[in-house]
Amino acid sequence: MAKAKSYYFCQECGYQSSSWLGRCPECGKWNTLVEEVVKSDGGKRKSSTVTAKSAPVRIQEVTYSETKRIPTHCGEFDRVLGGGIVPGSLLLLGGEPGIGKSTLLLQTALAIHDRRLLYVSGEESEQQIKMRADRIGINTESCYVVSETVTQRIFEHIDAVQPDLLIVDSIQTVTTEEVESPAGSVSQIRQCTTEFQHYAKTTGVPVLLIGHITKDGTLAGPKVMEHIVDAVLQFEGDRNYGFRILRALKNRFGSTSEIGIFEMRGSGLSEVSNPSALLLSHRDEELSGTAVAATIEGARPMFVEVQSLVSSAVYGTPQRNANGFDMRRMNMLLAVLEKRCGFKLGAKDVFLNIAGGMRVNDPALDLAVACSILSSNVDIPISPRYCFAAEVGLSGEVRPVSRIENRVSEAARLGFEKVFISKYDTRNLQLADYGISLVSVGVIEEAFRALFA
Ligand code: TYD
Ligand code: MG
Numbered sequence: 410m411a412k413a414k415s416y417y418f419c420q421e422c423g424y425q426s427s428s429w430l431g432r433c434p435e436c437g438k439w440n441t442l443v444e445e446v447v448k449s450d451g452g453k454r455k456s457s458t459v460t461a462k463s464a465p466v467r468i469q470e471v472t473y474s475e476t477k478r479i480p481t482h483c484g485e486f487d488r489v490l491g492g493g494i495v496p497g498s499l500l501l502l503g504g505e506p507g508i509g510k511s512t513l514l515l516q517t518a519l520a521i522h523d524r525r526l527l528y529v530s531g532e533e534s535e536q537q538i539k540m541r542a543d544r545i546g547i548n549t550e551s552c553y554v555v556s557e558t559v560t561q562r563i564f565e566h567i568d569a570v571q572p573d574l575l576i577v578d579s580i581q582t583v584t585t586e587e588v589e590s591p592a593g594s595v596s597q598i599r600q601c602t603t604e605f606q607h608y609a610k611t612t613g614v615p616v617l618l619i620g621h622i623t624k625d626g627t628l629a630g631p632k633v634m635e636h637i638v639d640a641v642l643q644f645e646g647d648r649n650y651g652f653r654i655l656r657a658l659k660n661r662f663g664s665t666s667e668i669g670i671f672e673m674r675g676s677g678l679s680e681v682s683n684p685s686a687l688l689l690s691h692r693d694e695e696l697s698g699t700a701v702a703a704t705i706e707g708a709r710p711m712f713v714e715v716q717s718l719v720s721s722a723v724y725g726t727p728q729r730n731a732n733g734f735d736m737r738r739m740n741m742l743l744a745v746l747e748k749r750c751g752f753k754l755g756a757k758d759v760f761l762n763i764a765g766g767m768r769v770n771d772p773a774l775d776l777a778v779a780c781s782i783l784s785s786n787v788d789i790p791i792s793p794r795y796c797f798a799a800e801v802g803l804s805g806e807v808r809p810v811s812r813i814e815n816r817v818s819e820a821a822r823l824g825f826e827k828v829f830i831s832k833y834d835t836r837n838l839q840l841a842d843y844g845i846s847l848v849s850v851g852v853i854e855e856a857f858r859a860l861f862a
Contacts, residue, residue, distance in 0.1 A: 417442040418595040423633040445590035445597075478662075479574065479615065482520040485671060485680045486513070488707075489642060489655050491663015494574065497613040498662065499606050501580070501634065503620045504644035509653055509673055510619045512541065513644060514576050516677050517617075519547035526551060527572035531558040531582030531592075545677035558592065560585040560604050567608070575616045577605065580634070595633075602637050635659065646673075647766030653678065654706075654767075667707040685712035685823055688765045695793065698785030702777030703798040703816040703828065704769050710812075710819035712796065714764040715777045719785040722758045733763030734778065735770070742779050742801060749805030749853050752786055773810040775801040776829060779853055780860060789861050794826040797856075799834070805853040809834040821845040829856055 417426045419442055424435035432439050478493030487493055494500070504510045511533070518526045519542060530538055538554045553570050557563050560583055567575065577583060581593040585604060588596045602618070609616045620634070622643075635641050639661040646653040655669035670681040689701060689712055698717045703710060715734075722728065731739045739761055747754050759782060763769055777797035784791050798816045800808040809831045810816075820828045821844045830838075832849040850856045 413446050413589060415444050415446045416596070418445050420595055421632075423595050423599060443594065445588070445594050447588050447590070447596055479521065479524065481517050482522075483517060483680060484682070485655065485669030486517060488667050489657050489663075489669045490640070491657075491660060491667070494615045494617075495639070495662045496615055497609050498615045498639040499602075499609045499637070500615065500617045500640045500642060501620050501638040502617060502642045502644060503622045505622050505648075507648055508644050508646060509671075509678055510644050511578055512545070512673075512677055513653075513655070513671070514578070514617055514619060515541055516545050516547070518552050518574070518576055519545060519549050521574065522547075522549045522551055524551060524573035525571065526553065526574050526576065527567060527570050528552060528554045528576045528578070529563050529566070529583075530554065530556050530578040532578055544675070558583050560601050564604075564608070573614060575605075575608075575614055576619075577616065578619045580618045580620050599633050599637075602634050606637055645768070650766030652681070652684075652766055668709075685710070685819070688713050688767065689793075689823075695790035697788045697790045698781055699793075700777040700781035700784065700791050701793070701796040701825075702769075702771075702774045703796050703820050704771040704773055705812055705815065706769070706771070710815050711769075712819070712823060713767050713769055713774075715774065715781045716762045716764060717778070717781045717785045718760040719754065719757050719782055722756055727756060728758045728760070730759075731761040733766065733768045734761055734774065738775070739778065741803070742775060743782070745801060745803060745805050745853065746779060746782065750783070750857055752783070754782070754786065757786070771810075772800040773798045773816070775799065776807060776850075776853075776856065780829070780856060783857055783861065787861055791860055792826070794824075795829065795860075796820050796825045796827075797829045799829065799831040799850070801853055807831045807850045807852060807856065813838060817843050817845060817847070829859075 417429050419433040419435060421438045421441045422433060422436040424433050426442060430442055433441050478495055480493045481487050502510050515528060518528050534556050535554050555566050557566060580598055580601060583601050584592045584597050585600050588600045590596050605616045640657060641659040643656050643658050644653060651672045653671040653673060657665045670684050671678040672681050700715050702713055702715055704713055729740060743754050743759060746752050776799040779801055780791060780797060798810055800810055802808050813830060813834045817828055817838060825845060827846050827848050829848045829850060832851045835847060835849045848859055
């Protein structure tokens with residue numbers, strides 16, 4: 410008979426202790442240890458992931474069959490996965506509530522019509538799932554749905570359906586009878602993830618888990634889950650806009666630099682293969698404070714519009730705000746502009762926004778940000794036919810960026826007239842004619858003079 414024993418688990422990092430502690434010795438957080446009851450079964454745990462009897466062999470002698478990936482029939486999803494779902498893999502899809510995780514996976518489940526699928530939901534009833542499927546509007550005969558939260562029951566359903574792919578809508582709602590703590594607690598999440606991992610590795614059936622994300626952007630539950638799974642995908646975007654970005658934070662079977670871009674429509678998520686065309690607002694009038702940046706996300710060039718508003722501070726302390734751009738980076742650029750171009754921005758309110766609810770981390774955005782701030786400050790518009798791709802250094806120098814050829818040729822393709830780049834990048838660009846004029850600048854003042862003088 411299993412014996413119940415309780416341990417204290419850190420809800421942040423999963424650290425286990427036999428007594429209560431005020432501060433977790435692992436992650437240093439205070440007041441995160443919570444008592445959880447764990448049923449011990451005398452060491453007969455089947456948590457090992459090694460399926461066959463193990464014996465060391467020479468690496469040259471290890472053979473494997475070229476595992477065939479399961480295509481998801483969704484170009485953007487396949488791109489992020491590295492070309493489909495690997496058999497026997499365990500994937501975790503994280504994201505804020507309401508961002509579209511359930512929609513993405515249900516849509517994928519409906520699209521993979523040539524395999525048997527089981528969609529287990531602990532959050533919605535079968536009727537609710539059906540309503541969602543009707544909205545998406547794909548008809549398939551091979552997708553089974555069930556509303557269940559206990560893993561032991563889920564495995565019974567699996568035995569009955571014998572699926573080729575399993576989807577579990579939210580790991581935080583499932584519980585195992587092995588552990589007595591409530592759903593969503595560290596020991597539950599860890600044990601359930603291990604059970605699904607064991608299932609995936611022994612049967613070769615891939616398992617896709619949905620995970621919630623906490624306010625500060627980390628996956629709810631312990632970090633240990635991220636170590637167990639083969640890939641962690643994150644679905645993000647601004648809920649007020651239609652855009653959704655799928656990123657791989659970890660991927661044992663592919664690159665983590667690729668992203669997938671989707672748009673939430675009335676009938677589910679649709680793939681966006683040309684994001685630049687949608688992100689650049691169609692302006693008739695020239696307005697000050699707007700500059701277009703040629704950024705690269707994953708391996709694809711993506712053009713985004715940077716908007717800023719500079720005005721005299723009404724209250725004592727000037728306000729600074731940035732949406733979709735790192736605030737500290739913006740403050741650094743403001744300091745550079747103040748020192749190098751002599752603008753008195755210290756007493757001004759500065760608001761910055763990346764249009765379309767995008768969040769961009771490419772350093773090549775710097776020059777567009779600096780120029781849009783200057784444009785708003787002097788109230789002279791920048792032509793919508795110009796774009797920018799360069800990093801700005803602390804001494805005001807305009808630095809080269811990666812993959813400049815891709816950015817320049819994409820700019821030419823989208824019909825821009827001029828692209829502002831670092832003079833050190835001109836050397837990298839061969840004398841090929843891109844059909845666009847290159848403005849090479851060495852320091853930020855040169856860009857300012859070329860635009861507003
Ligand atoms: P959902 O997949 O339930 O989010 P999550 O599982 O990440 O919590 O998606 C929720 C939102 O998506 C919801 O606010 C409604 C919207 N939505 C659409 O706009 N179109 C659709 O076709 C569907 C199914 C949902
Ligand atoms: Mg959901």
